[in-house]
Amino acid sequence: MTARLQCLSHTPLVGHVDPAQDVLHEVRQTIAEARDWIATFDPELVVLFSPDHFNGFFYDTMPPFCIGMQAHAIGDFGTPAGPLNVPQELARDCVQALLEDGVDVAMSYTMQVDHGFSQPLDELLGAIDARPVIPVFINAVAAPLPTFARARVLGEAIGRFARSLNRRVLFVGSGGLSHQPPVPELATANEHIRDRLLGSGRNLPPAEREARQQRVIHAALRFIEDQHSLHPLNPQWDRHFMELLSQGRFAELDALRNDEVSRLAGRSTHEVKTWVAAFAALSSFGAYETRAPYYRPIPEWIAGFGAIGAQTQTGVAVA
Ligand SMILES: O=C(O)CCc1cccc(O)c1O
Numbered sequence: 633m634t635a636r637l638q639c640l641s642h643t644p645l646v647g648h649v650d651p652a653q654d655v656l657h658e659v660r661q662t663i664a665e666a667r668d669w670i671a672t673f674d675p676e677l678v679v680l681f682s683p684d685h686f687n688g689f690f691y692d693t694m695p696p697f698c699i700g701m702q703a704h705a706i707g708d709f710g711t712p713a714g715p716l717n718v719p720q721e722l723a724r725d726c727v728q729a730l731l732e733d734g735v736d737v738a739m740s741y742t743m744q745v746d747h748g749f750s751q752p753l754d755e756l757l758g759a760i761d762a763r764p765v766i767p768v769f770i771n772a773v774a775a776p777l778p779t780f781a782r783a784r785v786l787g788e789a790i791g792r793f794a795r796s797l798n799r800r801v802l803f804v805g806s807g808g809l810s811h812q813p814p815v816p817e818l819a820t821a822n823e824h825i826r827d828r829l830l831g832s833g834r835n836l837p838p839a840e841r842e843a844r845q846q847r848v849i850h851a852a853l854r855f856i857e858d859q860h861s862l863h864p865l866n867p868q869w870d871r872h873f874m875e876l877l878s879q880g881r882f883a884e885l886d887a888l889r890n891d892e893v894s895r896l897a898g899r900s901t902h903e904v905k906t907w908v909a910a911f912a913a914l915s916s917f918g919a920y921e922t923r924a925p926y927y928r929p930i931p932e933w934i935a936g937f938g939a940i941g942a943q944t945q946t947g948v949a950v951a
């Protein structure tokens with residue numbers, strides 16, 4: 633009964649607006665090393681926690697959390713498109729176990745996902761369908777948002793389910809850290825954007841998809857020149873957050889307030905709830921130790937960019 637964890641920032645700007653060669657190299661090394669570490673573990677099941685960016689989930693019915701029984705990546709920004717390898721029976725068992733455990737989640741048999749899911753699968757496992765994966769969506773952009781405490785509760789319950797399987801399980805958290813790319817908000821949206829956020833954005837016409845991507849690319853180019861053109865990255869907050877996770881300080885993570893986090897580190901920082909859920913899941917297997925922490929603010933990617941691995945402590949029996 634063993635489990636590992638890998639958390640990793642994502643950014644669709646890779647290959648569109650890249651940092652200097654040495655930074656790029658450093659990030660590639662970090663990811664390559666994590667990929668090898670995962671391959672050595674040879675996980676039989678992956679549980680991937682990720683947000684969405686109004687590509688698969690909209691305000692027509694926006695769940696705080698949703699588990700996919702089947703999922704399809706749209707391939708935004710040139711990320712891999714196509715079906716994920718979701719073990720449907722197992723995903724269904726997971727939903728049932730959560731409901732019986734007192735954690736209500738939504739489910740989807742037609743889950744549409746974006747770079748938040750496809751990028752870590754591709755980078756860490758080699759392809760989006762390389763290994764069986766249960767995709768777990770956490771709403772990180774459509775206010776009002778779930779709390780940090782509920783992300784922790786969700787993670788712990790998924791961890792208990794995973795532990796009952798007696799398989800090698802890898803938990804992955806995708807997104808963060810501090811950042812605020814130009815993701816629209818319902819409160820300030822014009823009529824057209826509002827319509828898109830309410831659900832008509834599910835399958836954007838190609839020209840509008842392209843315009844949307846160009847908007848993000850241009851925001852990144854501008855952000856390199858002026859780091860106040862978007863909410864500034866906050867390395868200090870990011871490092872503190874990674875420290876809390878490393879040390880398993882879940883009470884302090886629970887106490888993080890959504891409005892405060894948005895104010896300090898940017899609205900999309902809520903993506904880090906995927907990290908909280910992943911670490912909470914691992915904590916259900918017992919005490920853990922972290923490995924290979926990486927952090928660097930990368931304005932080219934509009935991201936406080938981080939990575940960290942963790943595994944249950946060797947020699948510590950799980951009760
Ligand atoms: O799809 C979008 O509009 C947002 C893209 C995006 C940009 C930078 C960092 C991210 O984490 C991210 O998701």
Ligand SMILES: [Fe+2]
Pocket residue numbers: 642683685748807808900903
């Ligand atoms: Fe994101």
